[in-house]
Amino acid sequence: MSSRRVLVDLLGFTGARGGTETYVREILPRLAERLPDVRFAALTGRAGTDRVSAFFPGSVRTLPWVGADPATWALGAVAGTELAGRRARADLIWAPANFGPVLRGLPRVVTVHDAIYDEVRGSLAQRAQRAVTSTLMRRSARSADRVITVSHAAAASIGRHLGVDAHRISVVHNGSSAPRPVDDPRAELASFAFPAGRPIVMSVGNRMPHKNFRGLLEAVATLPAENRPVTVVAGSSLPDPLEDDVVRLGLQQDVVLPGWVSDAQLEALFQVADLYVCPSLVEGFGLPVVDALRRSVPVLANDVPVLREVGGDAARYADATDAATFGAAISAALSAPTDAARRAAAKDWAARFTWDDAADGTARVLDAVLAGSRR
Template identity: 55%
Template sequence: MTRTLVVDLLGFTGGRGGTETYAREITGRLPALLPGTRLAALVSAPGAAEVRSFFPGDVEPVPAVGASPSSWAAGEVFRAERAARGLGATALWAPANFGPVRRGIPRAVTIHDLIYHQVPGAGRERLFRRVTAELMARSARTADAVIAVSHATGEEVRRRLGLPADRVHVVPNGTTPPPVPADRRTDATGRRLVLSTGNRMPHKNHVGLLEAVAVMPPASRPDVVITGGGTDDPLAADVHRLGLQDRVQLPGWVSGAELEELYRRADVYVCPSLLEGFGLPVLDALGRGCVVVANDIPVLREVGGDTVFYTDAEDPGALARTIDRALASADDETRRAAGRAWAGRFTWDAAAAGTAAVLDRLLDGRAGTGREEHRP
């Protein structure tokens, strides 16, 4: 009998960043890893066209599910299980933190982070985060298998959600190598460039990076580019408050080609984040030959290994001194080569293979056996 794996992509819109990159990279490799298995995707009407562009199977829009988070959450609670049964699901996989919240079809869910549990927010945001955290917790607790994208996240899942160890499988993410290996491009004026990327959620701590640059002597401050943040970047007020208008650029979201060019120009990449589920930007920067500075937290040490400069990113003075040390090493080709080699150990092929091993057991009714623990 043909096995059918239904992939829950109800929240896929084409604009949700890392979790959608993960879904694209893993699902595209599943046909070769799960031969003879039929694949089908549950999607919202707004996300259907985007999913059809990459998904290697049937794509089924679920009625009344739109692009908003509330509509997506309602779809998970009230519609996903029924829709999966309608597709003849042998098993269901939710690759983006959320899935159905009751036991039913054998199910796996990938947990990328527990940010909503760790950062409560304030006001209306606090209520949204509390509801989101509860839905995530119920989805994980009622799943037959949970896939965590790092060992640090796996430990958080076990500790915060109280899941038994044999239901939590650690399968690290991969990274995408540069499309075309390119030589590093240095500024003709000799000015150093520090790059950072990401959204403006408070835990990303880009304000901490700006405060570190502000404590540097003006004559030795590097140029800084922080991508993300949209057209009305909330960091602009901090740039003005700290008097950094002549050093900091906030270009908003940039294209893939523009980001590759920034990596080529960057002397140092800084990840000042206080919380991460994996830390993919660290690997992306290392793989492109950047010297990297990262906040000293377990998950970023797991991802960066011995190739990264670690520091307390909540201390502007400490972060400033570490950036200075990293800039002094920016021309060290041995360090850059070591970073590229380390990043090369994290591949999407390996991530897909580890994920497929969990899903294969789920499809065969063996979800509680053969716990997956992968290290690069």
């Protein structure tokens, strides 16, 4: 049998988009092992060429007019991906970062990580900024042969908001990476200038509305000043948009906003943290929750279905939309350290989510669509 060809739409890859980029970095090399007769080619923009070339198991083509901004990425997906697929004689296009072409053409699989734009609408200005992306996601998902998503909660949301039939959606959970502890975590974090002798609460994520970091800060502000932990919220470019909330709530001595952190700094944070907190209103998967549990860090999460799906009985839950309730839950979690048996059970739970399994599930979907396209 001749080689099958898959074009992977990585036009939005910049190295700074968090979870969706972790997803493709982890899965693509494993896919090449599971589909040895498939020739993979990547289509990327000028901001992603070097980064994609570092891990991609095949040739990389660049559209030089696609930059790091979402506007040219969207235009490239609409106007460039299908044409590039035909020129590459692709049997299939896989768009792993929420959207790709919006019209039916070559067989296509799209990974839609969530329908957050529809779940958490945000302000009028935010809705206006996200309107184009939301429309492209909807049309791309509806016109795809199959949709992959990363949780059962996300699948239900995609069906409800994007109008995709359940039989065309395949749930393939994300994986989690093994811990890579650093030798001296305090030294790795020296630039953060933590106040000494206080418990450390950590959280990680971009500053989109659904992350609910303002709700986290408001919860911390309900605690008596003498009992507040040091709360580290990593992610975001600097200056951090949360800085105004820190000042408004009088938390300048209680909150550290380090911006984007390196992989080593992230591992060091997990090593020193007494509690990981996920206040998100909704997620596609909630990978940091699994990462924290796998590193024996106790987790407190907002009580929503997707976080219960990935955290199971290993995490604690409380209503993050109520500042007093969530603040009390943070205090209670810090006051009741997790025993060794619970930590071991949490690690076992988190270890169920592997990138090998994620690659297996993704390969099965791609293989099925490829087989159908050949017929």
